[in-house]
Amino acid sequence: xxxxxxSHVSTKxxxxxxxxxxxxxxxxxxxxxxxxxxxxxxSHLVDKLMQNEKNEVIxxxxxxxxxxxxxKQWIGHPRFELIRHDVTEPLLIEVDQIYHxxxxxxxxxxxxxxVKTIKTNVIGTLNMLGLAxxxxxxxxxxxxxxxxxxxxxxxxxxxxxxxxNPIGVRSCYDEGKRVxxxxxxxxxxxxxxxxxxxxxxxxxxxxxxxxxxxxxSNFIAQAIRDEPLTVQLPGTQxxxxxxxxxxxxxxxxxxxxxxxxxxxxxxxxxxxxxxxxENVKELINPEVKIIxxxxxxxxxxxxxxxxxxxxxxxxxxxxxxxxxxxxxxEEDFRGRLGISRKK
Amino acid sequence: xxxxxxSHVSTKxxxxxxxxxxxxxxxxxxxxxxxxxxxxxxSHLVDKLMQNEKNEVIxxxxxxxxxxxxxKQWIGHPRFELIRHDVTEPLLIEVDQIYHxxxxxxxxxxxxxxVKTIKTNVIGTLNMLGLAxxxxxxxxxxxxxxxxxxxxxxxxxxxxxxxxNPIGVRSCYDEGKRVxxxxxxxxxxxxxxxxxxxxxxxxxxxxxxxxxxxxxSNFIAQAIRDEPLTVQLPGTQxxxxxxxxxxxxxxxxxxxxxxxxxxxxxxxxxxxxxxxxENVKELINPEVKIIxxxxxxxxxxxxxxxxxxxxxxxxxxxxxxxxxxxxxxEEDFRGRLGISRKK
Numbered sequence: 001x002x003x004x005x006x007s008h009v010s011t012k013x014x015x016x017x018x019x020x021x022x023x024x025x026x027x028x029x030x031x032x033x034x035x036x037x038x039x040x041x042x043s044h045l046v047d048k049l050m051q052n053e054k055n056e057v058i059x060x061x062x063x064x065x066x067x068x069x070x071x072k073q074w075i076g077h078p079r080f081e082l083i084r085h086d087v088t089e090p091l092l093i094e095v096d097q098i099y100h101x102x103x104x105x106x107x108x109x110x111x112x113x114x115v116k117t118i119k120t121n122v123i124g125t126l127n128m129l130g131l132a133x134x135x136x137x138x139x140x141x142x143x144x145x146x147x148x149x150x151x152x153x154x155x156x157x158x159x160x161x162x163x164x165n166p167i168g169v170r171s172c173y174d175e176g177k178r179v180x181x182x183x184x185x186x187x188x189x190x191x192x193x194x195x196x197x198x199x200x201x202x203x204x205x206x207x208x209x210x211x212x213x214x215x216x217s218n219f220i221a222q223a224i225r226d227e228p229l230t231v232q233l234p235g236t237q238x239x240x241x242x243x244x245x246x247x248x249x250x251x252x253x254x255x256x257x258x259x260x261x262x263x264x265x266x267x268x269x270x271x272x273x274x275x276x277x278e279n280v281k282e283l284i285n286p287e288v289k290i291i292x293x294x295x296x297x298x299x300x301x302x303x304x305x306x307x308x309x310x311x312x313x314x315x316x317x318x319x320x321x322x323x324x325x326x327x328x329x330e331e332d333f334r335g336r337l338g339i340s341r342k343k
Numbered sequence: 344x345x346x347x348x349x350s351h352v353s354t355k356x357x358x359x360x361x362x363x364x365x366x367x368x369x370x371x372x373x374x375x376x377x378x379x380x381x382x383x384x385x386s387h388l389v390d391k392l393m394q395n396e397k398n399e400v401i402x403x404x405x406x407x408x409x410x411x412x413x414x415k416q417w418i419g420h421p422r423f424e425l426i427r428h429d430v431t432e433p434l435l436i437e438v439d440q441i442y443h444x445x446x447x448x449x450x451x452x453x454x455x456x457x458v459k460t461i462k463t464n465v466i467g468t469l470n471m472l473g474l475a476x477x478x479x480x481x482x483x484x485x486x487x488x489x490x491x492x493x494x495x496x497x498x499x500x501x502x503x504x505x506x507x508n509p510i511g512v513r514s515c516y517d518e519g520k521r522v523x524x525x526x527x528x529x530x531x532x533x534x535x536x537x538x539x540x541x542x543x544x545x546x547x548x549x550x551x552x553x554x555x556x557x558x559x560s561n562f563i564a565q566a567i568r569d570e571p572l573t574v575q576l577p578g579t580q581x582x583x584x585x586x587x588x589x590x591x592x593x594x595x596x597x598x599x600x601x602x603x604x605x606x607x608x609x610x611x612x613x614x615x616x617x618x619x620x621e622n623v624k625e626l627i628n629p630e631v632k633i634i635x636x637x638x639x640x641x642x643x644x645x646x647x648x649x650x651x652x653x654x655x656x657x658x659x660x661x662x663x664x665x666x667x668x669x670x671x672x673e674e675d676f677r678g679r680l681g682i683s684r685k686k
Contacts, residue, residue: 114529115469118522122465126458147509165504166490167540167605169532171525179461179522182514186457189512197510262510 029054033095033137035087035128036102038066040207041142041200044244045099045251050074058093060085065104070207087124088116091131097255098139100128103177105144106212107170114172121176122183129187132194140196140255143181143262145303146174147199157306158199158262181262188260196254201266201305205244205325206332216241219277220329223284224339232295235274240304242267243320243328253314266305267318279322284330372397376438376480378430378471379445381409383550384485384543387587388442388594393417401436405429408447413550430467431459434474440598441482443471446520448487449555450513457515464519465526472530475537483539483598486524486605488646489517490542500649501542501605524605531603539597544609544648548587548668549675559584562620563669563676566628575638578617583647585610586663586671596657609648610661622665627673 032049036042037059043066049055059071060083074080085091087102103120104110110117125141132139148156149164164174187193204216211217219229242265250265271279277290310316334340375392379385380402386409392398402414403426417423428434430445446463447453453460468484475482491499492507507517530536547559554560562572585608593608614622620633653659677683 113533115526115533118465118526118529119469122461122522126462149504161492161506161508163504163506166521166524167528172529175518175522175525178509179465179518181509182518183458183461185510186461186515190456190458 030097031056031058031095032097032099033058033060033093033131034099034101035060035124036066037061037099038063038068038070038082039101039105040070040205040209041203041244041247041251042066042099042101043070043207044205045101045248046071046074046080048248048252050077050080053079055079057081058083058095060087060091061102062086065106065109065209065212087127088119090127093131095131095135095137098128098132098137099142099251099255100125100139101142103173105173106209106214107173108213109209110173111169114169117172118176121173121180125180125183129183129193133187133191138194138196138255139184140198140251141180141184142251143197143199144173144177145199145201145264145266145305146170147178147181148303149174151303154302155268155304155306156264158264158309195260197261197263198251198254198265199262199305200247200251201242201264201303202239203242203244203247203266204329206329207244208329210333210336215239215273215276216326216329217333219280220284220326220333221337223280223288224330224333224337226285226288228289228291229277229280230293231273231277231290233292234295235277235292236272238270238272238302238304239276240267240270241276241322241325242318243322243325246318246320250310250314250316250318253316257314259313263309263313264305264307265310265316266307268305268307269318269322270302270304271322276322280326283323283326373440374399374401374438375440375442376401376403376436376474377442377444378403378467379409380404380442381406381411381413381425382444382448383413383548383552384546384587384590384594385409385442385444386413386550387548388444388591389414389417389423391591391595393420393423396422398422400424401426401438403428403430403434404445408449408452408552408555430470431462433470436474438474438478438480441471441475441480442485442594442598443468443482444485446516448516449552449557450516451556452552453516454512457512460515461519464516464523468523468526472526472536476530476534481537481539481598482527483541483594484523484527485594486540486542487516487520488542488544488607488609488648489513490521490524491646492517494646497645498611498647498649499607501607501652528603538603540604540606541594541597541608542605542648543585543590543594544607544646545582545584546587546590546609547584547672549672550587551672553676553679558582558616558619559669559672560676562623563627563672564680566623566631567673567676567680567682569628569631571632571634572620572623573636574616574620574633576635577638578620578635579615581613581615581645581647582619583610583613584619584665584668585661586665586668589661589663593653593657593659593661596659600657602656606652606656607648607650608653608659609650611648611650612661612665613645613647614665619665623669626666626669
């Protein structure tokens with residue numbers, strides 16, 4: 001603060017940028033946090049976000065169902081950072097966008113510790129909303145078709161309030177996600193936070209957990225291992241499957257658009273379980289048998305998204321056909337199982 | 344630990360009880376925590392529990408809607424303790440039973456800070472379940488008829504899953520209570536905690552907040568203040584009201600019985616809003632006018648409990664008729680408003 005009293009402002013060179021501004025200058029234009037970024041959908045989202053050189057991507061994951069393997073292509077990259085962190089603890093970082101995906105999503109995983117699943121959905125979402133509030137970041141929550149429960153309306157559009165059992169063994173996930181949506185809207189109304197809510201339906205593709213108990217993973221692993229494909233009775237029940245690149249495209253359009261949602265992101269094309277098994281058999285291993293087994297008592301019923309809103313507001317619809325997606329998943333599963341295709 | 348080597352066990356007087364055992368000897372047989380015990384229903388529950396000399400009663404309340412006035416009859420009593428505490432913070436005490444009532448229950452209060460309402464329901468219930476887990480206490484949650492939302496089934500029994508908007512302005516309460524129920528059952532299944540869930544319906548009686556915006560409080564305060572009773576259009580919509588002593592009796596039977604619930608506790612008798620206004624006019628102030636006003640957009644629809652389960656499993660049904668309960672409430676309101684009855 002010492003001064004000799006002589007003013008020589010005009011002859012002085014322009015001031016050096018402060019260390020902070022300098023740092024900012026070399027930074028990416030957009031710092032994006034992906035919670036659950038080491039998971040199946042999260043890691044594909046990271047791949048896509050990293051393709052844009054203006055993005056810096058920070059992943060937090062507790063590796064309960066995610067895996068570093070899904071991100072090995074980015075570890076060490078200057079625009080990428082991976083943090084071992086559980087979202088039920090607060091996170092103090094600086095970000096511009098938050099894709100909040102963190103939560104086990106397969107029944108066998110989310111039922112493993114139901115209380116933890118609720119904490120992840122509620123306290124995790126509270127922490128991420130707190131981060132959004134402090135930083136001014138926009139936050140996208142991947143909610144789920146499970147908020148529709150056992151729907152009495154087919155297909156489901158976003159105005160449907162759902163039919164959910166509050167005290168069943170799946171409630172930790174269904175009710176947890178519903179109250180996460182409530183929190184998103186309450187932060188939006190109460191604090192003006194920019195929110196986006198995607199209700200995502202069944203998704204498939206490379207990097208799915210091989211033993212997550214989902215029907216696509218089951219059939220593909222069985223076909224590769226030369227085991228019979230086990231179709232649960234009656235076999236005529238239907239499912240819809242969205243390829244992961246379509247899902248990621250939908251999430252990014254929602255984040256970068258002007259609509260809070262909730263918006264359904266999923267593939268409305270329906271297949272019976274027998275049709276799915278026949279497709280897997282034909283494409284992956286024509287020699288395996290298809291057998292029927294008893295249905296599990298807690299099997300999710302049919303759900304099919306009405307994607308009118310996604311089409312109109314995001315210009316989005318799924319592009320990848322099941323017959324094109326399954327071989328891509330096969331390749332990934334063969335690599336991880338160490339079983340090559342027979343010549 | 345010094346010993347002179349001479350054994351004289353047989354001649355020694357029986358050992359003094361340890362300070363801990365001594366303390367236990369003079370303790371009440373049952374230490375009962377009531378969260379939200381300074382509130383309307385909570386304070387009546389405390390009155391009833393204190394009537395049993397074997398009970399020690401601990402109340403925690405943050406006084407957001409509760410009031411010390413409701414408990415002034417017990418402050419200083421040796422079997423009573425009042426703690427200013429917010430259930431969203433953990434509580435380390437020793438108890439045998441937990442009545443977990445803490446949560447603002449009138450729309451004007453629970454919508455005041457929706458995020459806090461969710462925290463109270465979720466983190467508050469987590470903390471009380473944690474306390475139950477550590478102490479082995481049995482815990483009763485007062486859930487709500489709001490978990491049925493805008494029901495498509497009339498009357499509602501406990502198997503009905505409800506029709507609730509997950510992202511509306513009332514969702515903080517409805518979805519918060521639903522996920523509190525989920526947490527109760529997950530702690531029960533995961534940790535063997537002894538749980539009880541009551542789904543309580545509209546309750547009325549002395550100590551209701553005078554300005555809580557509920558129709559019974561409104562009409563009684565209006566009648567006492569010589570103001571017209573404002574019936575929302577059309578006036579034919581119905582409500583059911585359970586007098587608070589009946590409610591407390593139901594809660595205690597549930598706590599002390601063998602059924603986890605959820606069990607509906609409420610009065611299935613229905614009154615139209617016009618009938619209620621006419622009863623209030625006749626009983627409290629025959630000179631006031633009854634006028635109709637526009638309905639509020641967010642008005643709760645009709646709900647009526649099916650109490651078959653409470654009758655069968657708890658031997659409970661409401662006893663106090665509306666015409667007997669209203670004058671008791673009038674007396675309390677007159678005292679607090681400082682307006683005596685005209686001679």
